[in-house]
Structures are given as C-alpha cells and as structure tokens.
Amino acid sequence: MSDHKKIDDATGVETTGHSWDGIEELNNPLPRWWLWTFYLTIIWGIGYTIAYPAWPMISGATGGVLGWSTRANVAADIEAHEARNADLAIGLVEADLAVMSSSDDLHRYGVARGAAVFRAQCSQCHGSGAAGARGYPNLLDDDWLWGGAMDDIAYSVRHGIRNDTDIDARYSEMPAFDEMLSDGEIEAVVEYVVSLSSAEADSALAATGGEVFAAQCAACHMEDGSGDRGLGAPNLGDAIWLYGGDRAALEETVRYARFGVMPAWGQRLSEADVRAVSVYVHALGGGE
Amino acid sequence: MTDQPASLYAARVPIFPKRVSGTFRRLKWGIMLVTLGIYYLTPWIRWDRGPNLPDQAVLVDIAHSRFYFFWIEIWPHEFYFVAGLLIMAGLGLFLFTSALGRVWCGYTCPQTVWTDLFILVERWIEGDRNARIRLHNAAWDLRKARLRLFKWAVWLLIAMATGGAWVFYFTDAPTLARDLLTASADPIAYTTIAILTATTFVFGGFMREQVCIYMCPWPRIQAAMMDPDTITVAYRDWRGEPRGKHRKSAQSDQLGDCIDCNACVAVCPMGIDIRDGQQMECITCALCIDACDDIMAKVGKPRGLIDYLALSDEPAERAGQPPRPVWQHIYRLRTIAYTALWGAIGVGMLYALFIRSDIDLTVAPLRNPTFVVQSDGSVRNIYDVRLRNKLGEARVFRLSLGAETDLDIAVEGSPAQDIEIDADSTRLQRIYITAEPGAPAASQDVTELRLWVEDLASGARASRATTFNGRVQP
Numbered sequence: 001m002s003d004h005k006k007i008d009d010a011t012g013v014e015t016t017g018h019s020w021d022g023i024e025e026l027n028n029p030l031p032r033w034w035l036w037t038f039y040l041t042i043i044w045g046i047g048y049t050i051a052y053p054a055w056p057m058i059s060g061a062t063g064g065v066l067g068w069s070t071r072a073n074v075a076a077d078i079e080a081h082e083a084r085n086a087d088l089a090i091g092l093v094e095a096d097l098a099v100m101s102s103s104d105d106l107h108r109y110g111v112a113r114g115a116a117v118f119r120a121q122c123s124q125c126h127g128s129g130a131a132g133a134r135g136y137p138n139l140l141d142d143d144w145l146w147g148g149a150m151d152d153i154a155y156s157v158r159h160g161i162r163n164d165t166d167i168d169a170r171y172s173e174m175p176a177f178d179e180m181l182s183d184g185e186i187e188a189v190v191e192y193v194v195s196l197s198s199a200e201a202d203s204a205l206a207a208t209g210g211e212v213f214a215a216q217c218a219a220c221h222m223e224d225g226s227g228d229r230g231l232g233a234p235n236l237g238d239a240i241w242l243y244g245g246d247r248a249a250l251e252e253t254v255r256y257a258r259f260g261v262m263p264a265w266g267q268r269l270s271e272a273d274v275r276a277v278s279v280y281v282h283a284l285g286g287g288e
Numbered sequence: 289m290t291d292q293p294a295s296l297y298a299a300r301v302p303i304f305p306k307r308v309s310g311t312f313r314r315l316k317w318g319i320m321l322v323t324l325g326i327y328y329l330t331p332w333i334r335w336d337r338g339p340n341l342p343d344q345a346v347l348v349d350i351a352h353s354r355f356y357f358f359w360i361e362i363w364p365h366e367f368y369f370v371a372g373l374l375i376m377a378g379l380g381l382f383l384f385t386s387a388l389g390r391v392w393c394g395y396t397c398p399q400t401v402w403t404d405l406f407i408l409v410e411r412w413i414e415g416d417r418n419a420r421i422r423l424h425n426a427a428w429d430l431r432k433a434r435l436r437l438f439k440w441a442v443w444l445l446i447a448m449a450t451g452g453a454w455v456f457y458f459t460d461a462p463t464l465a466r467d468l469l470t471a472s473a474d475p476i477a478y479t480t481i482a483i484l485t486a487t488t489f490v491f492g493g494f495m496r497e498q499v500c501i502y503m504c505p506w507p508r509i510q511a512a513m514m515d516p517d518t519i520t521v522a523y524r525d526w527r528g529e530p531r532g533k534h535r536k537s538a539q540s541d542q543l544g545d546c547i548d549c550n551a552c553v554a555v556c557p558m559g560i561d562i563r564d565g566q567q568m569e570c571i572t573c574a575l576c577i578d579a580c581d582d583i584m585a586k587v588g589k590p591r592g593l594i595d596y597l598a599l600s601d602e603p604a605e606r607a608g609q610p611p612r613p614v615w616q617h618i619y620r621l622r623t624i625a626y627t628a629l630w631g632a633i634g635v636g637m638l639y640a641l642f643i644r645s646d647i648d649l650t651v652a653p654l655r656n657p658t659f660v661v662q663s664d665g666s667v668r669n670i671y672d673v674r675l676r677n678k679l680g681e682a683r684v685f686r687l688s689l690g691a692e693t694d695l696d697i698a699v700e701g702s703p704a705q706d707i708e709i710d711a712d713s714t715r716l717q718r719i720y721i722t723a724e725p726g727a728p729a730a731s732q733d734v735t736e737l738r739l740w741v742e743d744l745a746s747g748a749r750a751s752r753a754t755t756f757n758g759r760v761q762p
Contacts, residue, residue, distance in 0.1 A: 029298035031502050034493075066627065102701020103708075129656030140670070143663040238663035239725075285660065285670060285698060285720055 061077045085109065089272045097150040097275060097282075106251040114280025121265065130284050135243055135260055140285050143240040144233045145170060146170050148288035152229075154278035158266035163230070166264035172231040177216065178255040187213045190250045196225045197245070302424060302497055303406055303559035304562055306417035306551075310578025317397050320404055320428060327447065329350075331456035335359075338680035340711040348458050354712075361678060361712075370581070370638045376630055383626035384618060385513035387618045393506065393571035399491060399499050401452070403557065406443055406492040413439045416555055420539050435537065443493045451484030459707035497558045500571060507568050517599035517617045521572045522593045523552075523563045526606045531563075547632045551574075552576035552594055647685065648676040649741045653755045657758040665725035669756050673717045675741060677709040683743050684708050687719060690738045695729055706744070721756060732758040 006015045010028055018025040030191055049055060052064040063069075082089075088109040100107050117129060123138040132138035137145060146156050159168045177186060192209025195201035214223065221227050225236035234242060243249055266274055281287070305479035335345035335358055342349065355362040355370070362369055384391050393400060414420050414435050419519070426432055446649040453475045456464060467473035468481075491499050500507060528546030546563070553561045555576060558569045562576045574596070581591040601611035654670040677683050683747055687705045689697050699705050700718040709715045723738070735756040742749045 003572065016296075018451070027294075027296065031498060032297040032299045034502065035297050122330070127656070129654065131660070137658075138660065139655070140660040141662050158416075193425055236557035239661055239665035240663050283718075285668065285718075287594065 040068040048130075085113075088112075092275050092279075093271050095275075097154060097279065100279070100285065101152070107283075110276045110279030113273070113284050114276035114278070117269065117277040118280055121269065122277065125262075130281070135258070136167075137242055138240070138279050142286040142288075143235065143238055143242055144228075144229065144288070145234055145242075146287070147229045148286055150278060150282045150287065153281050153287070154275060156262070157262065157278050157281070158274050160264035160266075161262040162259060163261055163264055165267060169264055170232055172220070172233065173259065174220070174233075174253075174257040176255060181212065181216070185209075186251060188252050189213050189217065190247050190254060193225065193236050193250055194245075194247060197239060292613045300412035301559060303497060304417045304424070305558065306554040308575050308579045308582070309554040310581055312574035312578050314394060314740050316404065316573065316575075320401050321402055323396055323398075324405070325415070328453045331453065333459040336674060337361075337603045339588075341461060341680045344458060344460055345459075350458060363676070363678065365410040366644075369637060369640070369694050376633050377692070377754055378635070379626055381631060382513050383623060385510050386515070386518060386626060387623045388572075389514060389518050389569070390507075390510055390572045391509075393500065394573035397571075400557075400573065402446075402492040403486060403496050405446060406496075407557065409442045409446070410439055413442065420649070425630070440493070443489055445531065447485040448481065450488040454484050455480050460716065481704040497569065500558070501569055515622070517598050517620055519596050519614065520566070521562060521574055521577060521594065522566065522597050522599065524592070524605065525563065525565075526602070527592050544582070545571075545593050547587060549583055551579040551583050552718075555579040559609055566599075567718070573650075603710070627757055633708045645748065646678045647683070647741060647743050647748055647750050649739070649750055649752055650674045653751045653754055653757075658745065659759060661723070661759060666722050667725075667730040667757075668720050668722045671719050671721065671739070671754065673719055673739065673741075674712045674714055675707060675717055676711055677711065679711065681711045682708060683711075683745055686742045686744055687717075689721070690740065690751075693729075693735075693737050694723075694724070694727050695735075695737060698722065723756065723758060728756050728758075729756050730762060731759050733760050734758075 006017055006024070007013070008015050008024060011026060013026045013028060015024040018026045030223070049062075050064065051066045052068055053061050054064065055062040063257075088106060092110055092113075093105050094172040100110075118126075126132050126139055127136075130139040132239075137143075142148065144152070145159070146152055156170060158172065159166045159169045162172075163169045180191070188205050188209035189212040190209065191202050192207075192213050195203065195206040195209075213225070213287055217225075218232040220231050221236055222233075227233045227235035241249070243253055244261075265277070269277070295479070323507065330346050331344065333345035334343050335356070336343055337356070341361075342356060344356065345358050347354075349356065353364045366404065368410070381392055410420065423435065425430060452466055452468070459477075464473055464477060468477065468508055484727055490639045495503075517760055523546075525544075528544045530542070531546035531548040532543045532545055533547060552563065553559075553576075555578070557575070558571060560567055560569045562570065576594050577592075577596070580594040584591050584593055597605075597611065598617045600617070605611055616653060650673070652672045652674070654672065660668045662671065673687065677685070685707050687697060687699060689695055689705065697705060699707060705713065719739075723735075729735040733757065737756050738751050738753050740751045
C-alpha cells in the first residue's frame with residue numbers, strides 16, 4: 001500500500017486518493033481507540049436491549065432479562081411509602097381528632113394525606129381549592145350547614161348528606177312552598193329574608209313577610225333566621241348564600257326548595273382516608 | 289480509484305517524554321503539589337457549625353440538599369451562587385487564555401497534572417526516555433512484566449486515591465473512610481470510586497495526550513480566545529534557522545542558533561515539535577523552554593530560543609529590535625473586558641452573599657379562590673408562607689403585617705402568630721389575612737401589603753411584599 005501513498009504538497013498530509021475537480025481529500029486518520037469505543041457502544045447497546053425492556057412486539061415489548069419495569073417500580077415505591085407511613089395511618093385512625101393539635105406530626109400527616117384524598121374525591125363538587133360552587137358549599141369560610149367542629153365534619157364525610165345509601169346520613173328536607181303560599185306571601189317572605197342581612201329592603205313588605213316567616217320557616221331557620229345546624233338549616237342572616245342571595249334565587253328556593261346531596265364516603269374510603277380528609281377540611285380555615 | 293490510503297484509522301504513537309529540569313518544570317512541580325494537596329486534603333478540613341450541622345468545611349450534602357463551604361451555607365434556592373461561580377470560572381479561563389494562552393492546559397488541568405504524576409511514576413520505575421523506549425520495544429520477559437506490573441500497581445493506587453477522595457466531598461469524610469474500609473459504605477460510593485479509578489487509570493496512564501487532542505473541546509475553543517498579543521510558547525525561528533549541527537567549519541557561521549538537538553521534541557508530553565509553529569496539540573506546558581534553555585547554556589548562546597512570547601512581536605524581533613514589554617501585551621481591551629466582567633459578577637455575588645439573611649420567607653397567595661367571604665361579610669385571603677431558618681438551632685418566628693394596614697393576620701393552627709421552626713430547616717405555613725366588612729381593602733380589587741417575619745430571639749427581621757384581593761361589588 002505504501003507504494004501508492006500520496007502526499008499533499010501544501011499540508012504534507014497523506015491523501016485518500018480521492019479527487020474532485022482537482023481537490024484531493026486529505027486523510028487525517030481517526031484514532032483507532034475511537035473506533036474500538038464505537039464498537040464497544042454497539043456491544044453495550046445489544047447487551048442493554050437484552051437486559052432491559054426494549055424491542056417492540058405485537059402486544060407490548062420484550063421484558064429484558066433483568067425484569068426491570070417502571071410500573072413495578074412505582075408499585076414498589078407506593079408500597080414502601082405506605083409501609084413507611086403505616087404507623088401514622090394507624091395513629092390517625094386511633095386518634096381523638098377533636099383534641100389534635102396542629103403542631104402534631106399526626107395532624108400534618110392528616111392534612112397532607114387529606115389533601116390528596118380531597119383532590120381525588122371531593123374536588124369535583126367542592127372545587128380543587130375547596131371554594132365550592134353554587135349549591136356546593138365553600139369549605140374555606142366559617143359558615144357551616146351541619147357544624148364545623150372536627151367531629152361534625154368527620155360525620156358529614158363518613159355518612160354523607162341526604163343520600164339513600166347510608167341510614168345515618170344527615171337528613172332534612174325543606175318543603176316546597178310553591179303550592180302552600182300565595183305569590184304575595186312568597187314575595188313578602190323573600191323580602192323579609194333579604195332584610196335579615198341587608199338594609200336595602202322594603203321594610204313594610206318585609207314586616208308582612210316576617211309574619212309568614214314566623215309561621216312557616218322559623219321552625220327550622222329559627223325566629224331570627226340564624227338557622228339550625230341539627231337540621232342543616234342555613235343561617236339566613238349572614239353574608240353567605242349557597243344558592244344565591246338575590247331575590248330571584250331566594251324566590252326559587254322558597255317555591256321549589258333545595259335538596260343538596262353528598263355521598264357517604266365512609267362506604268368508599270378507608271377510615272384513615274375519611275379522617276385525613278376531615279382533618280384537611282377542618283384546617284382549610286373555617287374549622288371550629 | 290484503486291489507490292487506497294494506508295488506513296483511515298491510526299494507532300496511538302507512544303510518547304516517552306524525557307526528564308527535564310528548569311524554571312518551568314519547578315513551577316509545574318509546585319503547582320502539582322498545591323493542586324493535588326487541595327484536592328486530596330480539602331474534605332478532611334473541619335469547621336465547627338454547632339451541634340446540628342456537619343463539621344466538614346467543604347461538603348456537598350445532596351441528601352439534605354445543602355452545600356457547605358467554610359462559613360457559607362448554600363440552600364437549593366440559592367443555587368445561583370453556584371451558577372455565578374461557574375460563569376466566573378468560565379470568564380477566568382477566557383481571561384487567562386487571551387492573556388497567556390493555554391496556561392490552564394499546561395499547568396492546572398487535572399488531565400495534565402495527573403498525567404504528569406503518572407509519567408513521574410513511570411520514569412521512577414522504568415527509567416528515563418531511552419530506557420523506556422528500549423523497554424517498549426523489548427520482547428515480553430520477566431523483567432518487563434515485573435516493571436509493567438509494578439508501574440500499573442502504583443498507577444492503580446493513585447487512581448483509587450483519586451476516586452476515593454472525590455466521594456469524601458459528598459459525605460462526612462472520616463465516617464465514609466471508616467465505612468469504606470469496613471466494606472459497609474453505600475454501593476454508590478464504591479461505584480463512584482470504581483468509575484473514577486478506571487478513568488484516572490486509563491486517562492493518566494494510557495490515553496494522556498489523546499484526551500487533549502481528541503476528547504477535550506477546549507483546544508478547539510481556545511483559538512477564539514487567542515490573538516497575536518497572547519503570550520504563548522513559541523520558537524524564534526528567525527533566530528534559530530537555518531538549524532544545523534554546529535561544527536568547527538566555515539559553514540557554521542551561516543547557521544542559526546538551533547543546533548537541531550531535538551531536546552524540545554524529546555521532552556514534549558504531547559509528542560510534537562514546537563519548531564513547526566503553533567499547533568492544536570500544544571498545551572503550552574513550557575517544558576520545551578526548559579529543555580532548550582539548558583542546551584543554549586551549554587553551547588554558550590542566550591536563553592529563549594523557545595520562549596513565552598507574543599506573535600505580534602515577531603516583525604520587531606526579526607528587525608533586531610526588542611519586543612514590547614509584557615504588560616503591553618497583557619493589558620488590552622479584551623483582557624480588560626474579561627477582567628471587568630469577571631469582577632462585576634464577583635462583586636455582585638459578594639453583595640448577594642452579604643445581604644443574605646439567616647431568616648427568610650417567600651409568600652404565595654392562594655389564587656383558588658382569590659378571596660373568601662366570611663359569614664360576617666369580612667373578606668379573607670389565604671397565603672402559603674415558606675419560612676426558612678438557616679440557623680443551627682430551632683427558632684421561634686413571629687409573623688406580622690406592617691403597622692400601616694388595618695388588616696388582621698391569623699396563623700393556621702396557632703392562636704398566637706408564633707411559629708417554631710427546627711434548626712436549618714423550612715416550614716410551609718398557611719396564614720389568613722382578613723379585612724373587616726367596612727375596611728377599604730375588603731372592597732378594593734387589590735391592596736398592597738407587606739408581611740414581616742421576626743426572629744424573637746435575635747430580633748432579626750425579613751419581609752416580603754404581597755397583595756390582598758377584595759370583593760369588588762358590581
């Protein structure tokens with residue numbers, strides 16, 4: 001071969017002998033170890049596809065002889081995580097929630113776990129930020145239909161509200177006054193309810209409505225409209241309205257009533273999850 | 289096209305650098321001692337930070353996401369300090385390269401330093417250049433095997449020490465050293481040591497100049513940093529040529545100072561001839577200067593036939609004039625700009641370091657929902673406050689609002705506004721800020737406010753600005 005060696009005059013470098021339009025290609029040889037490195041990467045690549053999941057097949061991919069799987073890893077991670085928190089989960093089930101201090105580790109665990117449960121199970125109605133929606137209570141404020149103490153919240157979560165799956169569910173039913181009251185009486189009682197929280201009400205009409213209220217509504221909503229948590233009857237004198245506080249919304253409520261339902265989560269979630277989500281909701285800012 | 293070149297791939301041509309002594313060799317020994325000393329010993333320096341924090345002066349604590357450097361403690365959210373240091377290192381490299389060529393490559397690059405150390409071992413065991421060439425060409429016999437194995441064993445020990453020192457930067461060094469010796473350390477430590485041992489052994493013992501020429505990107509980049517004023521290692525061909533053996537003959541008068549003794553080539557760890565001019569392979573280690581100066585002294589010529597010089601001086605030197613002073617080459621727009629940039633970033637980082645507080649907070653207003661109406665008509669905003677206690681002991685923090693506001697603050701789960709935070713840790717705390725029904729903030733779209741945190745023990749304070757959203761009535 002050396003007989004055919006061609007040397008480029010300008011650079012003193014050997015040429016490959018290839019020439020295009022008189023321009024010759026120089027041969028600056030690649031280090032041989034780099035070629036070996038290249039072969040090594042190929043061998044490594046073949047070994048890798050044997051060891052790890054790699055080749056796509058008709059249903060799935062080759063498993064790899066090491067049996068490595070991201071899905072199994074995640075399952076193992078979750079299992080390890082649950083094992084690590086097993087004591088906390090048991091503690092949460094055994095704890096007296098009412099006396100739990102917020103600096104307690106158990107409380108922190110409950111809030112964190114409850115937040116995860118809430119996002120998965122509760123946010124569909126109450127919103128991811130727990131601010132609720134029309135007909136779905138805002139859990140951030142200090143107004144509670146059925147009570148805002150830890151035990152009250154836990155009961156509502158466990159048994160639900162007005163469902164027909166749990167015999168212990170919270171239950172009450174507001175009558176629809178459409179047939180029972182005249183249009184005038186409905187207009188008057190709406191005006192009276194408006195007057196409970198607003199100065200901008202027709203006082204004469206409201207006075208008439210007050211008589212209707214005392215006769216028809218005070219049994220549940222109390223004489224002063226402050227409501228009754230035992231019956232889930234809302235306080236009508238505060239600034240918070242579940243279905244709207246304007247006259248049209250109130251008239252609709254009076255005529256056709258409301259019947260908000262919540263599932264019994266005690267039938268669907270573990271006791272630890274029920275308690276965790278109760279701790280979480282209690283810690284949202286309105287807990288009593 | 290039947291003509292084929294010899295091969296498209298070339299085996300490494302072995303290089304046997306000859307021993308050399310002189311100014312630059314001594315400088316390199318000194319730098320090797322200092323840099324290797326820093327590398328091997330730094331993890332063993334202790335620094336008392338109190339009972340709750342590690343007492344290792346330099347520690348990259350990945351498990352607890354802290355970086356300790358003597359009195360400085362860097363938290364993950366302060367990683368910009370590390371980014372700043374890397375930028376400064378880059379600019380420093382640019383500065384030195386534009387002023388003095390590849391001094392980094394020639395003196396301080398780990399590849400150069402460890403290769404130098406490996407060559408030292410090689411020379412100690414196998415002898416100097418000629419003995420090593422003979423050994424290389426000799427057939428394998430008992431003596432060659434003995435020398436080779438001994439050399440490789442010493443290399444391997446150095447390589448293991450190198451990989452071993454690295455892991456000490458990431459966990460408590462004395463503990464890890466004990467664990468390593470009792471075979472009870474984490475597998476990650478052994479794996480790291482094994483990988484670094486292998487790379488040190490291969491790169492320092494066998495790859496050597498191949499790493500610089502074929503693997504390192506810096507030789508390619510440096511050309512952009514250098515210009516004719518850069519001081520670099522070069523051969524004064526106007527003085528040396530025509531080269532030739534000096535003999536007592538009439539022709540000797542016509543010859544230059546170069547006696548073509550090849551001393552500069554024999555000592556070169558990159559295996560090049562500096563007399564061919566500037567080359568990508570040259571790491572400017574200056575050993576050829578030492579070698580040539582030695583020869584020039586022997587033949588009675590002035591030193592500096594190969595020397596640090598600026599290429600822009602060539603015309604003047606050819607004309608027999610003295611070169612411009614070194615400082616005129618070094619102080620030029622480019623180096624001044626690099627220095628200014630480097631200094632500006634350094635000053636900025638020092639400033640950031642000094643205004644750092646041991647307590648700190650960040651405030652994230654909850655935006656889902658933006659506000660909550662309470663039953664009495666007051667408006668509440670919710671905030672997640674991240675409180676940081678960078679001190680080595682637990683502290684009680686008190687949260688408060690500026691005096692100018694009529695808003696009320698409440699801390700979730702705590703009747704008082706006091707929060708205890710463990711030593712060297714953070715806590716995410718939810719707080720509520722409430723505007724009474726009549727207050728302006730309750731009905732304003734946005735109200736600016738400032739949240740203060742105070743360390744009750746030291747009185748140190750920190751604050752963050754945030755906003756309050758009111759309920760705008762249509």
